[in-house]
Each structure stands twice: as structure tokens, then as C-alpha cells.
Amino acid sequence: MKKILVLVVALILTVGIEAQQSPGKNHSKLNISCKTCHTCDVPTKDEPCLVACPRENIVTVYQKPEETPELIVIDQLSDRYESVHFSHKIHAQMSVMSGGCENCHHFNTSGPILKCNSCHETSRQRDDVSLPDLKGAYHRQCMDCHREWSHETGCNSCHTLKKNLTDTKRDNDKKKYTGKDHPPILEPAHISYQTNTDKGKLVTFYHDDHTKKFGISCVSCHKQENCTKCHDVNRESNDKLKTVSTKKTFEEQHKNCISCHKEDNCSSCHSSTKLEPFDHAKKTGWALSKYHINLSCAKCHGSKLPYKKVNKNCSSCHQGWNAETFKHSVTGLQLDEIHLELGCEDCHAENNFAKKPGCDGCHEDFNYPKQKPGKVVGK
Amino acid sequence: MSGKSRRDFLKKSALIGAGVAGFSTTTSKAAPKNILSEDRMGVLVDTTACVGCRNCEWACKDAHGLPAGNLESYEDRKILETKRRPDHTALTVVNEYPHGKNSNLPIDLKVQCMHCDHPACVSACIVGAFSKQENGSVIWDTDMCIGCRYCMAACPFQIPAFEYDKALNPLIMKCDFCFERTKEGKLPACVSICPVEALTYGPRTELIKIARSRIKRNPARYVDHIFGEYEVGGTSWMYLASKDFKELDFPNLGKNPAPGVSESIQHGIFAYFVPPVSLYALLGGIMWITKRRKELEEEGKI
Known part of the structure; x- marks a missing residue:
């Protein structure tokens, strides 16, 4: 009886795992070549003839960070150390500005998110060594960012030695991230750049004007940001005058600003003195009354960037x-x-x-x- | 009683002596073992994955019975500020270099014996203590070693170390590719502990394919060079990096095996008794000239 029960459980588990790996019913309608995943011309359910991991040029799924699991307990490999409590949601919230989900969920199929161990084997002693094993894969994912901003490689920042673990610590680890979002990012109010142009050496960029006044979302500028941008323990203060490296080309240097400031001339940003923050009355000649001061820019100027100009007439x-x-x-x-x-x-x-x-x-x-x-x- | 025991001792000594003599003759008859198996193993070191945690240093010491200290003490990164070489206290060390292309992270580089396919140490060892084994490792027989340190001078990577501080029975020390562990079917200690699997252990031919595919898939991450694929005729340990290997203190070596140069000079000079024959010819010539001169002088006098 026991044996039958074990068999049934095993069967359910295998079916469960296989179902999890399926990319969904309608995946054939996606705009990807079948050859990306299948080796044969007519893959069937019984013989899907899947290519081995990792699959190149694959699309990945997107999930809103808020809909993702809050906490993931990584306990498959724990021996010397206790299992790791990974704050998934908070990391997903950061990933929006640094490469998206595929930063970690690389080579995912178009369907549900695959578990790391569907490609990365748990044993280091294995026949196919072309991919890192599970332990290597986990550590690479975490440490590539963590050591970049912490400048440390110690184990204890993520791991707790089993012998040091107490019940309170275990509870605290679990509670630590419950219901928590990534804390608001400490944005600079303004950044001054020292450039090498003849006229108007100084560029004053009012970051808070762009985020708070204009309501431009972080991700419209910060898409492939490095973790160190916010997290570096040795981060320099933003109040310091920053010297712009002259190695970049004109296009590269102005890329971020020019996508919106197409019609502006040099002196809108470059000046010999520090520029004033944005003032609707001075800039446009139309002071915002108390009815308009609290409106978002998009309400009058449209949500598309750069904002369209509006007639002064009420109508x-x-x-x-x-x-x-x-x-x-x-x-x-x-x-x-x-x-x-x-x-x-x-x-x-x-x-x-x-x-x-x-x-x-x-x-x-x-x-x-x-x-x-x-x-x-x-x- | 004492006589009997003495006789026993003498008997035993004679037996052992004969045994040792017999054994040594059999070993000395065999030339230094230098097997180049098709399936020899190797390690691919991906320096772009290495985080410089130095766990490999600890595991190596632990596996070779060297004083290792506790693992947590290796978290101190200050030691990476100075460049180190493997020695008799640490058979492998990690050094740190400024970042390469496409990353702000420093490059961490594990150094140990490369386990050459055509090892200079095997060629240089005058007692034949060194050997290239079927699994790719280059090891040496401590009992045969006479401590001449020719292997240290011959090594193009300056790897073998010597216990200079020991007055009695100092030994040659270097990475042995965890010969004892791999014999038991275990992974080399450093490969086993590496948290990021920057060290991939596998058949050398397979590792070259993997290294090539990594470069092809991610050309921005790597320089297009597998160090050790061809250097000094190929090595069992091979490296991938994000920076030119010259900037990582790798010696600039040709593709020819290191022993090839020394051996060809030696063998060239001594082939067909050329040096002795030419030396005697030269001496004979000098003798003939002096003799002739004397004869002429005597003729002139008369």
C-alpha cells in the first residue's frame, strides 16, 4: 500500500513538473521560429524533440513585480548553511530599471517561468558541463550584482551558518520582507555637470523637476541601469560637480536628453552659471493658477513625451x-x-x-x- | 636471544635491500611516464565568473594537509592588494587585476600548475620522478626526488616550489591536480568548493568546445583567446578572460612545447658525437700546427 502511495505521489510530481515546463497551449501562434526550441519539423506532444538547454534567442515572459512571489526560499542545496530567503518581489521591482525579468530568467520559454534546475543540474559531478551547475548558477546570479556594489564576497551577507541559526533568526528572516516593497529610491535633487564645450560649460540637470514636476517615470530613462548606480556602498554624493567624460561621441553624450529636448537649443541646458529650476510662468509666460498647479503635466500636454505645446486660451x-x-x-x-x-x-x-x-x-x-x-x- | 634477533634483523634487511634494489631497477628501466591520453581531463577557468572568494585556496590546503585556518578568515580581501605566487604553503593562490572590457568588476585569477601536455618538469627531472598521467595531471614521486630543483628552473610558469625553510627532508611542492581525490572519483578540491563554478572540470577536448561556444555566444564578455589551448603545446588547465592575458601576468609563450627547445639544443649538440669528435679534431689540429711550427723553427736554426 505504501509503495502504491509513493508511486502515485511520484507520478503526480513528475506530471506537475512537466506541466510547469510547457510553454502554454497557444505558443505556436507566437512570433518565434519553431526551430528555436524544436529540432524536428512536426513536434508532437509525445515527441516534442526539444533542443537542449540553453535555448538561444528566446523570448521571455514579463510579470508585474507586484504579482510575483514575495519571498523565495532556496533550500535545495543547503548543507553547511541554512536555506536562503530571497526577497524576489523587491528584486523584481529593481529589475524594471536594469534589464527586466530576463536579467535572471534568461533563456526562458514563452510560457510559465522555468525553475533554475530545469536546465542547471544539482550535481557538480555530471556528464554535461557546458552549463554551470545549480549552485554555480545561483551564486553567479546573485554575486555578479552583490559584489559590484558591496565590494565584498563574504558568504554571511546571504547565508547563515546552520550552527548559528536560532528560531528567532529564522522567523525574522521570513518576516523581514513580508508586505515590503523596495524602499523609495534616493533621488538626487539636481546634478551639475562640467562639460568641455566652449560656451556654457555648466549643465544643471534638475532630476526632481523631471520626476516630480513632469512626472516622468524612472524607466523612461533608466532601462539598463547598473546596480551600483543606487546601491554602491562607496557611492559619491550627487551634490558634487561631475565631470563629463569626453570619450563619448556627441550623440552618445546627449542621447538621454535629446529624445525629449529635440527642439531646444544648446543654451536651454548649457550655461556659464547654474540654471534655475523649471518655472512654468518664466519658461512659457503663463503662470499656473491654483487650479492648474496640482495637475500632472500630462493632463494638459498629453502623456506622450516630449510634451506637446498648448495654446494659452482656456478653450x-x-x-x-x-x-x-x-x-x-x-x-x-x-x-x-x-x-x-x-x-x-x-x-x-x-x-x-x-x-x-x-x-x-x-x-x-x-x-x-x-x-x-x-x-x-x-x- | 640477542643473536637470534640480530640474525633476524640482518635477514630482514637483506630481504628489504634486495626488494628495494629490484624495485628501483624496474622503475629506473622505465623511462619517465609521459602519457598523453585522448580522454585526459582538464579544468576551464572562467575568470569572468570568478568572484575572488578564495575558497579554492582553503580547500586546496585542506585537501593537501597544509595549515588552512578557518574558511571565514578568507573573506578578507586586503590580501588581494598584493600579487602572490603559489608556494610550498599554498599550492594555489588568487590574484586580482583591474577590470576588463564590459564590466566594472575586478578580474580575479586563480594561479596553480597548468599541467602541461608536454611538461618541461618531466623532461628536466634527472631522476625521472615527474610524470604526466593518463588523467592529465603532472605529478612527481617524492621518494625518487633528490631535490635538485631542475623542475623549478624548467617550468615556464614558475610553479614548482621548494620547502627551503626545512632543514631535513625538504620537498618539492606544487598542485597535483588532486591526483589522490580524482583517483577515488572525487572532483579536485578547488573545483568542488567553487561557489560560482568558475572552474569547470571535464575532458580537455570537451572544455575547448565549451570555451569556444562561450566566446561565440558572448563576444563582448571575452577576449577571443583560450589560454592553454596551444600555449607550450597545450595545457590541461585553460583560461578564459575579459582582458588580454599579457595584462594578467601570463607569460607570453609560443605554441611549441617548453621542453622542445632545451631538448633540441641538447640533442642537436650531442647527436652523432659531434662535440667530442669536433673537439678532438680541433685539438689535433692545434697539435699538428704547433708540431709543424717547431719543425720549421728547428729547420731554420740549422
């Missing part, structure tokens, strides 16, 4: 506004019954709302704001 955005639909009280003045029936341009000449409204269209001696066409309600 260029507020197309639905007319004398009947506009609630005048939001301006701080509730129009009385007589004035409510007038059209906008009767007071606001040529529908120009930036100019002071006039009363002289109807009234000879009246003027605004001395005499008001209604009740002040306050803004």
Missing part, C-alpha cells in the same frame, strides 16, 4: 466650456441672475480670459473690479 483644453456650462463661482465671483444670461465674450473681450474683463460693453460708467456683476464668494 484649447476646456473645450466643453460655454456660458451655460461654466460654473462662474469657481473664480470667486457668483454671477447675479442678470449677468448669468450673458455670453462669455460680453465681458471677456474675444474670449481672452487672461485680460481684465470690461463692463463698458453695456454700462457706461461701470468698471471692474470696482463694481462687480455678482457676489464675491471667495475662491
Whole structure:
């Protein structure tokens, strides 16, 4: 009876593992050559004739970091050390800016994410040594980044010796990442660059203008970022004047900025003195009122970068506004019954709302704001 | 009693003496073992994967009964600030070099005996203590070694070390490719412990194929050179790197086996008794000239 039970469990497990490795029902419709994974012309379910790992030029899956497992316990190889608690979600959140999921999940099929041991064998003594074994694969994945920013290769930053393990430590390791996101990144407010141009040596880049004011997402600029950019223990302060290396070509040097600042001239960024941060009134000649100050740029300028220019006229955005639909009280003045029936341009000449409204269209001696066409309600 | 035991001792000594004599004649008859098996094993060192944890140094000492200390003490990276050579206290060492192309990480490089396919030490050893084994390892018989240190002078990689600090019975020391461990079917100690498997143990021919495919798949990561594939006629240990090997203190060696040069000079000079014959001819010539001169002088006097 016991034997049968073991057999059944083993069968379920093998079926489970095989099912996990299948790239999904509709994978034949994907835009990848069948030869990427199959050696024969007509692969069947029984004879899939799969090429050996690693499979070249394969597409990988994408999963939102928030949907991925929070914590992965790596315990397959634990002997001297206790199993490792890997904060997967937090790492996935970082990977968005540094190469994406495929940074670790390389050569994945188009279906579900494969386990590392589907290609990397657990034993170091094996026939096919073309790929690193599981221990080697794990360590390479982790240490390539970790030693880059920590400048250390000690085992204890990830591992706990079994003899040093206590129940409290085990619990703490598990709780440490529960419900936690990657902490907000410490962004620089501004970075000053010393360039080698004749005119305007100094470039002041207001990082927080771009992220906070303009609401540009990190990933629009930082796609293949190195871990050390944020994590290096010897990281230099951003307040320091940075000298730009002159080895790069003009295109390479300006690549990141020019994708948006296509129409700007050199002096928009280059100056002999430190430039001021972005000010909507100074830059565009149109001060943001209290109604507009809290809006995202995209609300008026469209979500596509670079932002499109907008007419100063209210109706260029507020197309639905007319004398009947506009609630005048939001301006701080509730129009009385007589004035409510007038059209906008009767007071606001040529529908120009930036100019002071006039009363002289109807009234000879009246003027605004001395005499008001209604009740002040306050803004 | 004493007489009997003395006789026994003498008998035993005679037997042992005869045995040793017999044994030594059989071994001395055989030329230095220099097998180049098709299936010889090797190690591919991928220096782009090595993290410089120095666990291999510890494992090597541990496996060879050398004082190793505890593994945690190897985490100190200060030691990497100076370049070291393998010696009688450490048969392998890791050195660190500035980063190569396409990475900010330093290059860590494990140094040990390369286990040449045509070893200079085997050729130089005057007692035939050194041998190239079927599994690729170059080992030596401590009992046969007379401590002449010719192997140290011959090695193109300056690997064999000598226990100079020992007054009695100093030994030649070098990496033996964990000959005892591999005989038991185990992996070499360094290969076994490496956390990133920067050291791949396998048949040499297979390793060359793997190394080539790694370079082909990732040309930005590696320089297109497998050190040890052809150097000094090929070595069992081979290296991949992200930087020119000259910048990693690898000697610039030709493709010809190291012993080839010395052997061809020696064999060339001594072939067909050329030097003795020419020496005697020269001396004879001088004698003839002096004799002739004397004769002429005497004739002139008369």
C-alpha cells in the first residue's frame, strides 16, 4: 500500500513538473521560429524533440513585480548553511530599471517561468558541463550584482551558518520582507555637470523637476541601469560637480536628453552659471493658477513625451466650456441672475480670459473690479 | 636471544635491500611516464565568473594537509592588494587585476600548475620522478626526488616550489591536480568548493568546445583567446578572460612545447658525437700546427 502511495505521489510530481515546463497551449501562434526550441519539423506532444538547454534567442515572459512571489526560499542545496530567503518581489521591482525579468530568467520559454534546475543540474559531478551547475548558477546570479556594489564576497551577507541559526533568526528572516516593497529610491535633487564645450560649460540637470514636476517615470530613462548606480556602498554624493567624460561621441553624450529636448537649443541646458529650476510662468509666460498647479503635466500636454505645446486660451483644453456650462463661482465671483444670461465674450473681450474683463460693453460708467456683476464668494 | 634477533634483523634487511634494489631497477628501466591520453581531463577557468572568494585556496590546503585556518578568515580581501605566487604553503593562490572590457568588476585569477601536455618538469627531472598521467595531471614521486630543483628552473610558469625553510627532508611542492581525490572519483578540491563554478572540470577536448561556444555566444564578455589551448603545446588547465592575458601576468609563450627547445639544443649538440669528435679534431689540429711550427723553427736554426 505504501509503495502504491509513493508511486502515485511520484507520478503526480513528475506530471506537475512537466506541466510547469510547457510553454502554454497557444505558443505556436507566437512570433518565434519553431526551430528555436524544436529540432524536428512536426513536434508532437509525445515527441516534442526539444533542443537542449540553453535555448538561444528566446523570448521571455514579463510579470508585474507586484504579482510575483514575495519571498523565495532556496533550500535545495543547503548543507553547511541554512536555506536562503530571497526577497524576489523587491528584486523584481529593481529589475524594471536594469534589464527586466530576463536579467535572471534568461533563456526562458514563452510560457510559465522555468525553475533554475530545469536546465542547471544539482550535481557538480555530471556528464554535461557546458552549463554551470545549480549552485554555480545561483551564486553567479546573485554575486555578479552583490559584489559590484558591496565590494565584498563574504558568504554571511546571504547565508547563515546552520550552527548559528536560532528560531528567532529564522522567523525574522521570513518576516523581514513580508508586505515590503523596495524602499523609495534616493533621488538626487539636481546634478551639475562640467562639460568641455566652449560656451556654457555648466549643465544643471534638475532630476526632481523631471520626476516630480513632469512626472516622468524612472524607466523612461533608466532601462539598463547598473546596480551600483543606487546601491554602491562607496557611492559619491550627487551634490558634487561631475565631470563629463569626453570619450563619448556627441550623440552618445546627449542621447538621454535629446529624445525629449529635440527642439531646444544648446543654451536651454548649457550655461556659464547654474540654471534655475523649471518655472512654468518664466519658461512659457503663463503662470499656473491654483487650479492648474496640482495637475500632472500630462493632463494638459498629453502623456506622450516630449510634451506637446498648448495654446494659452482656456478653450484649447476646456473645450466643453460655454456660458451655460461654466460654473462662474469657481473664480470667486457668483454671477447675479442678470449677468448669468450673458455670453462669455460680453465681458471677456474675444474670449481672452487672461485680460481684465470690461463692463463698458453695456454700462457706461461701470468698471471692474470696482463694481462687480455678482457676489464675491471667495475662491 | 640477542643473536637470534640480530640474525633476524640482518635477514630482514637483506630481504628489504634486495626488494628495494629490484624495485628501483624496474622503475629506473622505465623511462619517465609521459602519457598523453585522448580522454585526459582538464579544468576551464572562467575568470569572468570568478568572484575572488578564495575558497579554492582553503580547500586546496585542506585537501593537501597544509595549515588552512578557518574558511571565514578568507573573506578578507586586503590580501588581494598584493600579487602572490603559489608556494610550498599554498599550492594555489588568487590574484586580482583591474577590470576588463564590459564590466566594472575586478578580474580575479586563480594561479596553480597548468599541467602541461608536454611538461618541461618531466623532461628536466634527472631522476625521472615527474610524470604526466593518463588523467592529465603532472605529478612527481617524492621518494625518487633528490631535490635538485631542475623542475623549478624548467617550468615556464614558475610553479614548482621548494620547502627551503626545512632543514631535513625538504620537498618539492606544487598542485597535483588532486591526483589522490580524482583517483577515488572525487572532483579536485578547488573545483568542488567553487561557489560560482568558475572552474569547470571535464575532458580537455570537451572544455575547448565549451570555451569556444562561450566566446561565440558572448563576444563582448571575452577576449577571443583560450589560454592553454596551444600555449607550450597545450595545457590541461585553460583560461578564459575579459582582458588580454599579457595584462594578467601570463607569460607570453609560443605554441611549441617548453621542453622542445632545451631538448633540441641538447640533442642537436650531442647527436652523432659531434662535440667530442669536433673537439678532438680541433685539438689535433692545434697539435699538428704547433708540431709543424717547431719543425720549421728547428729547420731554420740549422
